[in-house]
Amino acid sequence: MACNENVVKNIANEVARECQSQNVAVDPDFVIYLIDLLLLNPKYGKLFTKTINRNNLQFFVGDCVDLLIRDSTSIKTLKMQFTIQTNYDKLQNLIDKHLDSIDNCLRPLVNEILDEEPNPDDEAQTKKLFRKISIFIILASGLGNPGVIITLKEGMAALESVFSWNDLKMFIALPRNEKLTQLNELMEIVSGVRIFNRDCKKGGEGIPDLPFDLVDAGKACLTALSNSLITVMQRVNTLTTAIEDTVVIQDETGNVLIDVRRNSGLTNDDYNEIFQLLAFNRQYEVFTRKLLCDVETMLQRGAHYVDRVKKVLEELHDTVKYKTAVPTVTVYPLFAKLWQTWRAMQNTMYLVSTANRLMSVLTSIQEQTKIPYNVLDIMLSGKEILSDQERMCGRISMEDRLSLGALKNYVAYDSFSTPNDRYVQATIVNSRTHSTQTDYSHLRSEIHCQTFENRDKSLQTMKSAGINTIPNKVFVWGLRGRIGDGQHAMNLGVEHNVEKKKEQTVSVCTWPCAGYNRDESTSTGSLSDEYVQFYKPDLVE
Structure with missing residues (x-):
């Protein structure tokens, strides 16, 4: 795709200028995030496959500006996702980023001290x-x-x-x-x-009461998140009950359609708006539960660190009590241990403040969403609002639940239970992906998705130290201890062959002689005049 990072930034700047001209303030980072998401849509992604056309660019910028100006519920959902994605992470990663930011701020002062x-x-x-x-x-x-x-x-x-x-x-x-x-x-x-x-009440100017503040802030944040979760679940149950019987799935194609009731005075746009509100509140619920779970973990850690600080302080008091001088080897490690525990409490306090700040941001986004209660009342007429648990348990009675025949979509335990499954699983490894059929298949690009061909390279285990081949060994005969010519190289390597060679008959004994026949009848041990057959394998010349 022709839209690299610089092109996306330029498009984002142009979108931001268009929004500012219409008195709409936007976050440049969120605009980049929105553009990256829209380019995944084939409707816009195919526009910039090869080259960037000015007309296509103007069309794309116009659609982005319209989305940001309307500020629909789907855009608010994306804003909420962007906020969590850019400001929240795993707890340890947040701590590491926080400590790195402190080090970066103090690096000029540290360099000045060291230099x-x-x-x-x-x-x-x-x-x-x-x-x-x-x-x-x-x-x-x-x-x-x-x-x-x-x-x-x-x-x-x-x-x-x-x-x-x-x-x-x-x-x-x-x-x-x-x-x-x-x-x-x-x-x-x-x-x-x-x-x-x-x-010891002998100083500590500017040092806050961190143990008390940590426990108090954690409980306050936990209470606020719990109340927010209760409120959002009430909205989720109401919106789900309003549209749960309007979704129809076609048996032939599997497409999801909206069944609008006749004479209800509602349109597809009304239902789409409720669907977007439900998606927003479900996303808000997921983030709230995530923050709630993390804050509970922070509270447990905070209580543990508070106990550790108390124990270290008691140990320090016992060490220096009634003593005019204390060895530095004994007391310095205790001071370092006290500071490390205090630093852990500071990190936990930072996490609690981050969760509280994100909750405030998400609440402000949620307060901007407006629920059409007139449309919602028409959809809820004659319906009872149920929770997720009541909805799951109310569809099948206890008698049906205990019978095996109640399982309509029964799946066999063995995946090879039918011949069709066996054929599919046996041939899928040889399949290739050629193309994808979409609504914009006529706008095909030249890029094809194919599988990797088999490699003809050999693999080597982690335990092997080298290649299992016979090394080349050459002996220079006559190099030492011989005067004159006659030196020559002798190849001592054995020719590699898979098949084992058979023995061959030697009719004439040549040097070096493999052996001789001793005449046992003579006492002089002279050699016999007749040649004897010897057996030896082929020698490599």
């Missing part, structure tokens, strides 16, 4: 570097704002308690990689010290 090599004797430059390290630790840990003087002083005091001026001079002399490692270790220890001081 700066002040004179150790210059006190002003050394203090400036020490101040930058304190600011980095406060920003990277998320424990307050370094712009507040009290928070900055507290961070510098906590850093000075674990990182003296002599350590700073040694830090300046370290290589870049070791500086970065020590900087991350300092961030963990100093952050743990600040959290411990907050628990």
